[in-house]
Amino acid sequence: MDTRLTIVKRAVKEIQDGMNVNLGIGMPTLVANEIPADVNVLLQSENGLLGIGPYPVEGLEDADLINAGKETITTVPGSSFFDSAESFAMIRGGHIDLAILGGMEVSEKGDLANWMIPGKMVKGMGGAMDLVVGAKRVVVIMDHVSKHGESKVKKTCELPLTGLGVVDRLITDLAVFDFTDEGMVLVETSPGVTVEEVKEKTEAPFIISPDFIQS
Amino acid sequence: MSKVYNSFAKAVSDIRDGSTIIVGGFGLCGIPEKSIEALRESGVKDLTIASNNCGTDDQGLGILLANKQIKKMIASYVGENKIFEKQFLSGELEVELSPQGTLAERIRSGGAGIPGFYTATGVGTPIAEGKETKEFNGKTYLLEEGIVGDFALVKAWKADTLGNLVYRKTARNFNPLAAMAGKITIAEVEEIVEAGELKPEEIDTPGVYVQRVLLGTDYAKPIERLTVRKA
Numbered sequence: 001m002d003t004r005l006t007i008v009k010r011a012v013k014e015i016q017d018g019m020n021v022n023l024g025i026g027m028p029t030l031v032a033n034e035i036p037a038d039v040n041v042l043l044q045s046e047n048g049l050l051g052i053g054p055y056p057v058e059g060l061e062d063a064d065l066i067n068a069g070k071e072t073i074t075t076v077p078g079s080s081f082f083d084s085a086e087s088f089a090m091i092r093g094g095h096i097d098l099a100i101l102g103g104m105e106v107s108e109k110g111d112l113a114n115w116m117i118p119g120k121m122v123k124g125m126g127g128a129m130d131l132v133v134g135a136k137r138v139v140v141i142m143d144h145v146s147k148h149g150e151s152k153v154k155k156t157c158e159l160p161l162t163g164l165g166v167v168d169r170l171i172t173d174l175a176v177f178d179f180t181d182e183g184m185v186l187v188e189t190s191p192g193v194t195v196e197e198v199k200e201k202t203e204a205p206f207i208i209s210p211d212f213i214q215s
Numbered sequence: 216m217s218k219v220y221n222s223f224a225k226a227v228s229d230i231r232d233g234s235t236i237i238v239g240g241f242g243l244c245g246i247p248e249k250s251i252e253a254l255r256e257s258g259v260k261d262l263t264i265a266s267n268n269c270g271t272d273d274q275g276l277g278i279l280l281a282n283k284q285i286k287k288m289i290a291s292y293v294g295e296n297k298i299f300e301k302q303f304l305s306g307e308l309e310v311e312l313s314p315q316g317t318l319a320e321r322i323r324s325g326g327a328g329i330p331g332f333y334t335a336t337g338v339g340t341p342i343a344e345g346k347e348t349k350e351f352n353g354k355t356y357l358l359e360e361g362i363v364g365d366f367a368l369v370k371a372w373k374a375d376t377l378g379n380l381v382y383r384k385t386a387r388n389f390n391p392l393a394a395m396a397g398k399i400t401i402a403e404v405e406e407i408v409e410a411g412e413l414k415p416e417e418i419d420t421p422g423v424y425v426q427r428v429l430l431g432t433d434y435a436k437p438i439e440r441l442t443v444r445k446a
Contacts, residue, residue, distance in 0.1 A: 048385050066439075085392050122312065126292040128314075133334075160340065
């Protein structure tokens with residue numbers, strides 16, 4: 001199984017029946033495909049829709065109906081449209097149960113960097129900074145180690161931050177961590193991954209949960 | 216005096232060099248195509264534009280950028296545009312990045328007569344630099360300022376002759392907020408009906424916010440990412 005699929009399949013377990021969920025652009029969007037049929041959730045799109053449906057059947061696409069990634073979509077029964085201020089009122093006001101976002105770096109204190117790399121063209125943060133402070137629970141999914149072999153789980157983020165102490169749970173291809181008052185806690189490792197390997201590939205210090213699960 | 220204009224050129228003719236304009240739309244969805252084209256034809260320059268995005272290289276606000284009419288852009292995401300990158304790196308274009316929810320609320324506030332508000336969004340990040348902070352219940356918030364435009368350009372689905380507006384699906388996005396925040400709001404629509412033909416319950420933007428209404432035809436409605444499934 002490729003690492004993206006490992007991460008996505010683990011991330012979908014965070015979604016519970018009845019939740020209102022915002023999935024970020026990129027890998028988090030793939031989580032939608034894995035939601036079990038008996039789990040009823042409303043997916044929020046910050047451009048103004050609660051209740052995203054599947055991609056439209058070829059030929060039935062509608063330019064006036066897109067998601068935050070600018071992809072053509074459909075709606076599910078019970079969905080609603082609203083303007084951008086209302087959309088972020090529901091995000092910032094704590095009405096969205098869960099946000100799953102991508103990450104570039106996460107620190108041991110739960111700081112997140114995911115919007116800019118100095119020296120590269122700045123594209124903008126979109127709605128990420130609002131989502132991380134507003135959603136009831138923030139789950140970040142990302143590769144554990146960069147293409148250059150560096151740990152993306154840091155003592156301190158080197159990249160400019162998206163939010164300070166905002167991450168509740170981090171899911172990587174190797175492990176799952178929670179961020180608590182006691183510090184960063186290892187709660188699971190992926191199948192075939194040892195705690196030693198996680199330690200080796202994690203710059204940030206962490207403690208091991210009493211409920212630790214070796215998958 | 217009727218709010219209905221027949222000419223886009225006339226509707227934008229008092230937009231001058233250096234004006235601040237709030238523009239509705241998200242990506243290329245729900246953008247005021249015809250008013251943007253009329254602005255390009257008018258050739259006004261040194262514009263400050265507040266809009267979530269800045270179009271693509273050849274569509275939406277991108278055509279004003281290509282024509283070097285924009286001096287400053289206030290936006291949350293500008294990653295779809297190479298001309299933007301070029302003008303930004305050369306220093307021709309000034310950019311103020313604002314988180315999407317903050318931008319939406321800044322425009323809404325501007326239109327609602329609220330000069331500033333506090334939000335937790337952006338605390339501890341580069342966008343907090345230089346901004347006043349305040350603690351509420353032990354948590355830090357940033358002071359963000361409302362935005363008012365000399366003009367606003369919005370796209371709606373239908374209007375009546377009094378400027379009441381109805382939007383379609385996710386083409387609503389920033390448009391109702393832009394409509395509120397323009398001192399003069401120019402709304403372009405796909406259908407204009409007589410006052411009374413829209414039900415009061417279905418009106419999204421009351422006509423009080425809208426000064427000019429125009430019927431647009433032949434909308435391109437470009438799709439940025441066509442995603443479909445097999446039937």
